Amino acid sequence: MSVKLGVPSKGRLMEKTFDWFAARGIALSRTGSDREYAGSVEGIGNVDLVLLSAGEIPRELAAGRIHLGVTGNDLIEEKLVQWDQQVKPLAGLGFGQATLIVAVPECWVDVDTLDDLDGAAAAFRARHGFRMRIATKYHRLVRDYLRRGGVADYQLVDSQGATEGTVKNLTAEAIADITSTGETLRANHLKILSDPPVLESQATLFLSRRSEKSDADRETLRLLAHMLGV
């Protein structure tokens, strides 16, 4: 057995994660060819690097197949039911910041709050005969948020990418998506509602509450936590 650390397998998220660990004396790196998802860990023993898509890390943590994992808390909270019973956040890594927001066309001057959205949704359904469509890939988080906000007469439509374009393409009336600067939203003539956002997210190191550990693994986790200052 060894302690398995799951890290996003590509892109800026992987590089920034490697930097974060390097600053704390642990060198993570990809080995082999660029296409091969294998990695090595230096600076501490008994730790294996597992390179995974950021979207798969929540599931692997919940299943206990990895002990530690780096992913956004948006993905954790969307994908895991009662997530806090399955994983424990150890540290926010200070990058990958994003906010999950609800946005509507900028031309909707009458809509600025969830209260407005509910009013507009009721009128929309009466006029068009179907419930106002909100495009998102964060179904659970957004549904929970809108329920708590008292919004009725809407429907979520699945959008796994280019969500900002759905309104212009007439496949949705509003969207709920991750944004960091809001630039893509503005370019697509969308504006963010003024209520508190659905969720603030950043890359976070999580500990699985489900993974099996040998005594040696426990010792490694203690040492690792000490080195990382978490």
Add this chain to the structure above:
Amino acid sequence: MADIADIRTEAARLCAIFEDAGAVPVDCPILQQAETLLDLYGEDIRARTYVTRDPSRGEMMLRPDFTVPVVERHMAEGADPARYTYAGEVFRRQEDHPDRASEYIQVGFEIFDRAAPATADAEVFALIAGALAPLGLKAVTGDVGLLIAMVSALDLSEDRRAALMRHIWRPARFTALVKRFAGLTPVPPTRAALLARADPMASLAPLIGLRGEDEIAARIAALRADAEEPPLHAEAVALISAVLSVSETCPNALEQLRDIAVDMPAILPALERFEARCEALAAKGVAVESLQFEASFGRSSMEYYDGFVFGFYAEARPDLPPVATGGRYDALTRRLGRGREIPAVGGVIRPDMVLLLEAGS
């Protein structure tokens, strides 16, 4: 957890009680058109049900209850009057209570009858109470019709009244709206700014999406009218709160509500129905003088009920879901009846809970 065969035996026993009361056994497909249920309950129901996608049939839902399919079937081909019973699995996602069963058997009884609604209400309640009597459960009743009558009685514009009606089943939102209509919460600054503009539609951002310029203008007009509407009287707010907080035995609740009706006479017809139901319940042998009535009962979980509502609970086991629930759903038959409607009332029992409680006692 009781053995599935024992649960089926218990379900059959309960069904037989309903058949003895003249109910015809019916069944319905497990896979239901998701669209029908989503249109009725809204998107929230996805959090509580299993939805799957069929390439040719579109979105299908594992039935979360029998009421909707039984109503659809009745509206399409049913005799008038009619009464039905059924027993079968229903499926619920349990995101908030992962420890609860996601698949369990429900046994139900539904009456579709235009004559004597109070008698039908009493019959459903009394049959279920009788079947569960050995368990010593606590029954709670309510009446969504009373809340509808209360909202109808308020001195409000039609827009505001419609907004409250729409949110009777969302207590927090309902209260927030009452406060805003009463002028107790400030107007959001962005709305004040919008209404202060002479022509909010001038220099509009590029029009995108299906919601048209006329719809935006119509809502601004509605917001202007709303801003000019005088606030709901403090007295009305107090009456709403008084009605919603009634929680008493039926006779005491009736008395409290009669006192409230002095200032809100529009709820009197609903109180007459309440009284008639109490008499019908007493005639069926129900101990009405100790039966609990809570005006807010059923508001957060029983969306399609619009009259009498009830639930049976094991007081010593607050961790368990209700053993039986039910109520009147006249409006549902209207929604599903395509122009036709029929008063209807029904209830369901969970045989697995009956066995669990029997084993524990």
